[in-house]
Amino acid sequence: MPNRYAKQTLRRLRNDIPIAILIADILELPWKTAEGYFRFLCPRCGGFDTATNPKTNLARCFACQKNFNTIDLAMTVNKQNFRQAVQFLQGIRKVDAKQLCARIAAAMATQSQR
Numbered sequence: 001m002p003n004r005y006a007k008q009t010l011r012r013l014r015n016d017i018p019i020a021i022l023i024a025d026i027l028e029l030p031w032k033t034a035e036g037y038f039r040f041l042c043p044r045c046g047g048f049d050t051a052t053n054p055k056t057n058l059a060r061c062f063a064c065q066k067n068f069n070t071i072d073l074a075m076t077v078n079k080q081n082f083r084q085a086v087q088f089l090q091g092i093r094k095v096d097a098k099q100l101c102a103r104i105a106a107a108m109a110t111q112s113q114r
């Protein structure tokens with residue numbers, strides 16, 4: 001088992017799994033869309049004062065003033081160490097992200113019609 005991961009491997013894990021998919025479908029945190037943002041229940045403080053940025057693939061909690069990448073989120077939610085979180089994410093890279101994205105996009109569209 002490698003002690004260190006190639007930078008490229010880690011970059012791919014941080015970028016390839018859409019952060020909203022990770023939150024909603026894989027870690028199954030409560031989430032909602034509001035004002036065009038995908039918001040999630042912060043695993044640190046339990047608040048909804050959060051947003052996700054699809055461009056950087058980061059999730060942010062404004063209350064904690066903390067950014068989470070996919071690895072940070074897996075570590076926090078699953079209470080895993082860095083290596084466990086990396087292995088967890090490597091195991092889910094085969095998720096059908098396109099289908100899941102469509103579902104979340106549909107939920108956001110419904111929200112904005114209200």
Ligand SMILES: [Zn+2]
Pocket residue numbers: 042043044045046047061062063064065
């Ligand atoms: Zn928080």
